[in-house]
Amino acid sequence: xEHPQPTPLVLVCELTHRCPLHCVYCxxxxxxxxxxxxxxxxAWSSVFRQASEVxxxxxxxxxxxxxxxxxxxxxxxxxxxxxxxxxxxxxxxxLDEARLDALLGAGLDHFQLSFQGSTDSVAEQISGTKTxxxxxxxxxxxxSRRVAATLNFVLHRHNLHQLNEMLAIAETSSATRVEFAxxxxxxxxxxxxxxxxxxxxxxxxxxLDVKAAEERLRGKVRVEYVVPDYYAKYPxxxxxxxxxxxMLISPNGDALPCHAASVIPGMHFENVKDKxxxxxxxxxxxxxxxxxxxxxxxxxxxxxxxxxxxxxxxCQALQIAGDASATDPVCCLSPNRAKVDAILSxxxxxxxxxMASFLYRPNPS
Amino acid sequence: xxxDLNSKPHxxxxxxxxxxxxxxxxLMPERALRLNGPSLEIVQRCDGKHTVSEIVADLQKLYSKxxxxxxxSDILGYLELLHKDRALDFTA
Numbered sequence: 001x002e003h004p005q006p007t008p009l010v011l012v013c014e015l016t017h018r019c020p021l022h023c024v025y026c027x028x029x030x031x032x033x034x035x036x037x038x039x040x041x042x043a044w045s046s047v048f049r050q051a052s053e054v055x056x057x058x059x060x061x062x063x064x065x066x067x068x069x070x071x072x073x074x075x076x077x078x079x080x081x082x083x084x085x086x087x088x089x090x091x092x093x094x095l096d097e098a099r100l101d102a103l104l105g106a107g108l109d110h111f112q113l114s115f116q117g118s119t120d121s122v123a124e125q126i127s128g129t130k131t132x133x134x135x136x137x138x139x140x141x142x143x144s145r146r147v148a149a150t151l152n153f154v155l156h157r158h159n160l161h162q163l164n165e166m167l168a169i170a171e172t173s174s175a176t177r178v179e180f181a182x183x184x185x186x187x188x189x190x191x192x193x194x195x196x197x198x199x200x201x202x203x204x205x206x207x208l209d210v211k212a213a214e215e216r217l218r219g220k221v222r223v224e225y226v227v228p229d230y231y232a233k234y235p236x237x238x239x240x241x242x243x244x245x246x247m248l249i250s251p252n253g254d255a256l257p258c259h260a261a262s263v264i265p266g267m268h269f270e271n272v273k274d275k276x277x278x279x280x281x282x283x284x285x286x287x288x289x290x291x292x293x294x295x296x297x298x299x300x301x302x303x304x305x306x307x308x309x310x311x312x313x314x315c316q317a318l319q320i321a322g323d324a325s326a327t328d329p330v331c332c333l334s335p336n337r338a339k340v341d342a343i344l345s346x347x348x349x350x351x352x353x354x355m356a357s358f359l360y361r362p363n364p365s
Numbered sequence: 366x367x368x369d370l371n372s373k374p375h376x377x378x379x380x381x382x383x384x385x386x387x388x389x390x391x392l393m394p395e396r397a398l399r400l401n402g403p404s405l406e407i408v409q410r411c412d413g414k415h416t417v418s419e420i421v422a423d424l425q426k427l428y429s430k431x432x433x434x435x436x437x438s439d440i441l442g443y444l445e446l447l448h449k450d451r452a453l454d455f456t457a
Contacts, residue, residue, distance in 0.1 A: 057385055109392070148378045176451040
C-alpha cells in the first residue's frame with residue numbers, strides 16, 4: 001500500500017428503495033432493489049456494530065424513504081447502541097407525532113427533512129405526489145421537540161426562483177441548518193438533465209441571494225449550498241475522495257463507495273452478508289479501484305489540486321468522457337470540458353420547459 | 366457576536382460528545398470535530414452550568430503557563446466559532 005488505509009467516518013444506509021415520492025432527480029440507481037432483497041433488522045444491526053469498530057462516527061439513514069421500514073425505530077436504537085450518531089433523511093411522509101416521539105426516544109440525533117420546493121404545485125410536479133402540507137406539519141411537530149433539524153431543498157430550474165420563500169420556511173422553523181442542494185446529474189437526474197439544469201442567469205442570482213442569506217442568518221441557521229458542478233471551474237471532491245470517508249450500504253447489503261458507483265461497468269460490489277465490513281472497506285476491489293492517486297490520468301496525475309478534489313467524480317467522468325478514470329469533465333483542465341459546455345449551451349433558454357415530459361422514478365417491486 | 370461573559374454555553378440540540386478509537390469528538394449534524402487538550406476542556410464545560418467567565422478562569426488555571434489574556438481570547442474565539450456552527454447556544 002502506498003498510503004495508510006483511511007478511516008471511514010460516515011456510513012450511508014440506504015435502508016430501502018421504497019418511497020412514496022417519485023422525484024425526477026432521485027439519487028437511487030435506475031435499477032431499484034426489491035423489498036424482498038432488503039437486509040433484516042439483525043443484519044443492519046450487525047453492520048452498525050462493525051462500522052463503529054472500523055471507526056465510523058455517523059450513520060445517515062436514507063432510502064428511498066427510510067420511514068417505509070416498519071422497524072425504523074429499532075434500527076435507530078441499534079445504531080445508537082453501536083455508538084453511532086444517527087441522522088434520518090426523510091420526506092416526512094409516513095410520519096405522525098407518535099412515531100416521531102418513538103424515533104426520538106430511540107435516540108435519533110438529527111432529523112433532516114427534504115423539500116421539493118416552497119409551494120404545493122412545484123413540489124407535486126417534481127415528486128409526483130402531494131407532500132408539501134405534510135412537510136409543514138412535520139416542521140410544527142419538530143418545534144416543540146428537542147432534536148437537531150435540517151431542511152434540505154433540492155434545487156433546479158423550476159424552483160431556484162423560490163429561494164426567498166424557502167428561506168422563510170427555514171427561518172420560521174426550529175431548524176439550525178438549511179441545505180440548498182442543486183440536483184446532481186446521475187441516475188434519474190441524468191435522464192431528466194435537460195429539464196432540470198438551471199440557466200447561468202438563474203444560478204448567478206441564486207448565488208448572490210444565498211450568500212446574503214448566509215451572512216444574515218449567521219448564528220441562527222447555518223446555510224450550506226451545493227452548486228450544480230457543470231457550472232463550476234473545478235470538480236467537487238466527490239464523496240470526499242473515493243473510499244476515503246464514506247461507505248454506502250444499499251438496501252440489499254451491497255457496499256458501495258458512492259450512490260452512483262453501480263453505473264460504472266465492470267464494478268463488483270461485495271455484500272455485507274458475505275464479508276466483514278472491515279475487509280470490504282480495506283481491501284475489496286470496488287473500494288480500492290479509485291482510492292489514492294495511482295489510477296489517475298493526466299491532467300490529474302500531476303495537478304496540485306488532486307489532493308483537494310481527488311480528480312472529481314468517477315461516475316461523471318464515465319457519463320460524459322466515457323472513461324471512469326478520466327479527469328472529471330467539469331474541470332476546466334479536462335480535455336473533455338467542451339462536452340459539458342455543449343450541454344450548457346443548449347439550456348440557456350429561460351426555464352419555460354413544460355414539466356410534462358419528465359421521467360418519474362417508479363417504486364421497486 | 367459579542368459573547369456575554371455571564372452567559373452559560375450549552376450544546377445545541379443534536380450536538381453531543383462522542384468517542385471512537387480513543388479520540389473524543391463533538392458530534393453534530395453532518396460533521397464531527399476532533400477534540401484535543403484545550404478544545405476538549407472547553408466543550409466539556411459547555412454544560413449549561415458554567416458561565417463563560419468560569420470556563421475562562423478554569424482554563425487559565427489549567428494552562429497557567431500561558432498568558433491569561435491569550436487564553437481568554439482563544440476561548441471566546443472558539444465559543445464564537447461553535448456558535449456560528451450552531452453547535453452551541455447560550456442561556457442568560
